[in-house]
Amino acid sequence: MGMSGATGQKNTGIRPNLAVNVGGILMKNPVTTASGTFGFGPEYAPYLDLNHLGAITVKGITLSPRNGNPTPRLAETPAGILNSIGLQNPGVERFITEVLPFLAGYDLPVIINIAGDTVGDYALLAEKLSCAPGVAGLEVNISCPNVKKGGMQFGSDPATAAEVTRAVKESTDLPVIVKLSPNVTSIVAVAEKVAEAGANALSMINTLLGLAIDIKKKRPVLGNILGGLSGPAVKPVALRAVWQVYQEVKLPIIGMGGIMTAEDAIEFILAGATAVAVGTANFVNPRATVEIIDGIERYLAGNKIKDISELTGLAHKHE
Amino acid sequence: MSLLVEAIVTKQEQIAPGHYRLYLFTPEIAEAAGPGQFLHVRCGNTLDPLLRRPISIHDVDRAKNEVILFYRVAGRGTALLSKSKTGDTLSLVGPLGHGFSTPGTRTRVAVVSGGIGIAPLYFLLQEMAGSGTSADVFLGAATARQLFFSREIMNFGHRVVLSTDDGSAGYHGTVTALFEEYIRKDSNKSSMPGHSDGNMVYGCGPYGMLKRLAEIINKFGIPGEVSLEERMGCGVGACLSCACKTRGKESEVQYRRVCVEGPVFPAGEVIWE
Numbered sequence: 001m002g003m004s005g006a007t008g009q010k011n012t013g014i015r016p017n018l019a020v021n022v023g024g025i026l027m028k029n030p031v032t033t034a035s036g037t038f039g040f041g042p043e044y045a046p047y048l049d050l051n052h053l054g055a056i057t058v059k060g061i062t063l064s065p066r067n068g069n070p071t072p073r074l075a076e077t078p079a080g081i082l083n084s085i086g087l088q089n090p091g092v093e094r095f096i097t098e099v100l101p102f103l104a105g106y107d108l109p110v111i112i113n114i115a116g117d118t119v120g121d122y123a124l125l126a127e128k129l130s131c132a133p134g135v136a137g138l139e140v141n142i143s144c145p146n147v148k149k150g151g152m153q154f155g156s157d158p159a160t161a162a163e164v165t166r167a168v169k170e171s172t173d174l175p176v177i178v179k180l181s182p183n184v185t186s187i188v189a190v191a192e193k194v195a196e197a198g199a200n201a202l203s204m205i206n207t208l209l210g211l212a213i214d215i216k217k218k219r220p221v222l223g224n225i226l227g228g229l230s231g232p233a234v235k236p237v238a239l240r241a242v243w244q245v246y247q248e249v250k251l252p253i254i255g256m257g258g259i260m261t262a263e264d265a266i267e268f269i270l271a272g273a274t275a276v277a278v279g280t281a282n283f284v285n286p287r288a289t290v291e292i293i294d295g296i297e298r299y300l301a302g303n304k305i306k307d308i309s310e311l312t313g314l315a316h317k318h319e
Numbered sequence: 320m321s322l323l324v325e326a327i328v329t330k331q332e333q334i335a336p337g338h339y340r341l342y343l344f345t346p347e348i349a350e351a352a353g354p355g356q357f358l359h360v361r362c363g364n365t366l367d368p369l370l371r372r373p374i375s376i377h378d379v380d381r382a383k384n385e386v387i388l389f390y391r392v393a394g395r396g397t398a399l400l401s402k403s404k405t406g407d408t409l410s411l412v413g414p415l416g417h418g419f420s421t422p423g424t425r426t427r428v429a430v431v432s433g434g435i436g437i438a439p440l441y442f443l444l445q446e447m448a449g450s451g452t453s454a455d456v457f458l459g460a461a462t463a464r465q466l467f468f469s470r471e472i473m474n475f476g477h478r479v480v481l482s483t484d485d486g487s488a489g490y491h492g493t494v495t496a497l498f499e500e501y502i503r504k505d506s507n508k509s510s511m512p513g514h515s516d517g518n519m520v521y522g523c524g525p526y527g528m529l530k531r532l533a534e535i536i537n538k539f540g541i542p543g544e545v546s547l548e549e550r551m552g553c554g555v556g557a558c559l560s561c562a563c564k565t566r567g568k569e570s571e572v573q574y575r576r577v578c579v580e581g582p583v584f585p586a587g588e589v590i591w592e
Contacts, residue, residue: 039557046555047323047412059559067574074550074560079366081552088559088574232366260366283370283553284361286323286412 016300017307018293020054022252022275023200024175025109025137027054029293030269030308034256034279035060035113035139035179036085037230040099041106047286052293055109057277058099060141062115063125065091070223075212080233080258081280082210084224087115087144092125096132109136111177115144119154119167126171137174140164140199143181143206145228155181155206158193165197177254180204182234182241191245202245203254203277205238231280232258239271246272246313260288262295269296269308270315321415321555322347328407329385335464337392338435339401340377346384348413352376354443355418355546355583358388359554361410362400372396373551373578375439375523376414386413389438389467415554416582419443419544421450422519428454430477431498431532433524437467439546440523448475455501456480459494459524463487494524495531502539519543522586533586543586549577564590 018029032055040058041050050056068088075082090098095112103110112135114125122140129135142155142164154164161178168176178194180187182205191202207228212221220226238257246253255273258280259265265276281288296308305311326345333339348358359371374397377389392398403409419439422428428447432440437458447454459482460466466488469479481489482497490497520543522532529545536543552558556579563581565588567573572590575581 037553037558039553039555043553043555043557046321059557067572068559068562071562071564072550072560073562074552074558076368076370076550079369081369083552083558083560085559088562231369280369283558285410286553286555 014306016297016305018297018300020274020308022175022254023137023177025055025111025201027109027275029054030275030296031265031289031293032057032111032254032275032277033282033289034277035141037279037282041103044282044286048290050106050108052290053108054275054293055111055136056103057111057113057139059089060087060113060115060144061089061092061095061125062087063092063121065089065094072221072223075221075227077210077212077229078233080229080231081283082212082222082227082229083207084222084227086224092128096128100132100134104134110134111137111139113139113141113179114168115141119164122164123167123171126168126174130172130174135174137177137200138168138172139177139179139203140168141179141206143179143183145181145183145207145209145226152181152183152206152209155190156184158190161190162193162197165194165199169198175200177201177203179206180241181206182237183209187241188244188248191249191251195249195251199251201252201254201274202249203256204241204245205234205257208234208237230258232260234258235264239267242268242273243271247316259292260284262292262299265292265296266299266311269311270313272313272316274309274312320351321413323410323412324348325408326386326411328403328405328409330405331401331403333401334467338465338467339390339392341388341390341400341403343386343388343409343411344384345386345411348411349379349381349384349386352379352386352414353418354446355439356414356416357439357582358386358411358413359415359551360388360400362396368395368399370396370552371412371554372400373415373554375546375582376442377438378442378445389435389441391435412554416578417580419521419546419583422447422452424451426452427518428452429457429498429501429518429520430454431457431494431520431522431524432459433494433528434460434465436522436524436528436546438523440521441468441472443521444472444475444477448477453477457482457494457498457501459483459497459528461485493528493531495528495535498532499535502535502541517542520586522546529586530591533589533591536586544583545586545589546583547577547581547589551578554578564592566590
């Protein structure tokens with residue numbers, strides 16, 4: 001039947017361009033992993049080819065190894081989960097010697113999420129990781145709700161957030177992404193200060209501070225009492241944050257919060273995200289990231305959009 | 320190597336109130352699964368409940384390419400799972416986790432089960448029978464109606480002793496109390512003929528029962544392995560939700576992942592709460 005079959009031409013359409021530049025990090029597609037939900041990568045390697053990801057954002061790293069919080073560390077809530085892992089990680093030295101070599105085997109930008117107790121910790125982490133081979137960028141975690149010192153404290157106040165950002169920028173030449181907390185009065189105010197301090201990109205949102213109570217035991221479910229809410233339940237809040245920040249701050253945004261499907265990811269991009277991160281969805285479907293990438297490509301092709309960048313913030317034009 | 324697969328439900332049977340046996344056609348997992356490993360099961364297709372449920376592998380029928388789960392309805396996920404019917408498909412990740420070690424044929428083995436804890440131990444007992452090892456099985460439950468598979472386990476060639484908390488069958492008391500009486504009597508005897516490779520105890524059941532079991536075998540200096548339960552997120556070692564406090568090589572406190580380094584741990588390495 002026909003010439004196309006004989007010549008092997010299946011599709012006359014041009015494949016849309018999915019590549020994005022997030023503050024100097026070049027990604028072949030706009031999908032990365034949300035820190036803490038994808039381990040360091042090898043955990044998911046049996047289920048997908050990591051090379052298909054736009055980037056990988058690994059579990060938060062601190063200067064010294066951390067044991068994390070007491071258990072239970074997880075509670076399922078309506079269409080979401082509360083976690084209080086508490087930044088359990090092997091520390092930056094072991095991360096560099098034991099984990100980075102594995103990731104170096106992939107053609108994949110590696111984004112390292114860093115967390116500190118003090119401004120100096122962040123600077124030192126940035127310095128150490130800048131000397132390590134195979135790091136594409138740093139994601140500054142000033143929004144972890146599950147640690148006593150540092151974490152969200154730094155992200156709650158615009159001036160402190162800016163101070164951490166400046167300290168990291170002065171310690172590295174790598175692109176610096178600052179991860180913002182939704183647990184603030186004005187996420188825009190924090191984003192503006194962080195931008196002024198020299199951040200190359202923003203990621204949002206970290207988890208929402210929450211609580212679950214076991215009515216049989218009459219006490220909080222989580223060992224650490226409070227936890228961070230993620231999953232589909234938080235998606236509208238995350239979208240709103242991306243929408244508001246996109247209007248006021250001219251930095252690329254990695255949007256995240258409850259993305260389960262390509263349709264969810266496209267909502268974030270239309271709201272103003274340049275890239276997206278898939279988090280809790282990985283637990284439900286280990287192949288969520290690659291299925292979302294395929295779905296975005298199909299959407300672009302179906303809507304005759306040649307380049308993903310045309311989609312970023314498009315929903316604002318119809319405001 | 321574990322896999323993400325769509326398995327077909329070939330059969331589901333209720334064998335007691337709230338207790339189900341689920342037969343899943345999944346050749347790759349049936350081929351790869353070992354005793355003590357588990358599957359991470361998507362119980363429904365909606366966003367609520369959101370997470371998969373870790374359920375231990377109860378039995379494998381390699382001739383039929385089936386994996387069999389035995390579970391108790393404990394919440395919304397398992398309640399949903401109990402509604403699955405023949406012909407339905409279920410998304411599975413597995414086989415996951417570090418299972419039971421294989422005892423040598425000259426090892427003297429005791430298996431201690433509390434309630435639904437028999438689910439993974441059944442698979443172990445079946446594999447042991449296949450390799451010619453027979454065990455003393457201590458099968459305990461709250462009440463007689465929750466004692467499962469004693470006849471099948473005897474047919475494997477193992478000896479079975481029953482206990483119930485309410486005295487409705489077998490020994491009146493906890494399974495650990497029954498086991499301790501047995502060990503105490505046994506320790507008075509001298510060497511056991513035909514068991515030159517020492518002793519081994521395998522346990523699965525509620526946390527309190529396993530804690531007690533670990534105390535007993537520690538007191539008598541017997542090695543043992545226990546299968547633990549913990550809330551899980553990813554099931555593949557990424558999220559660090561299912562951490563278990565253990566003693567490392569230099570007896571330092573170390574959180575290990577129930578989903579990867581477990582669910583089976585040497586009883587002496589677990590730091591019990």
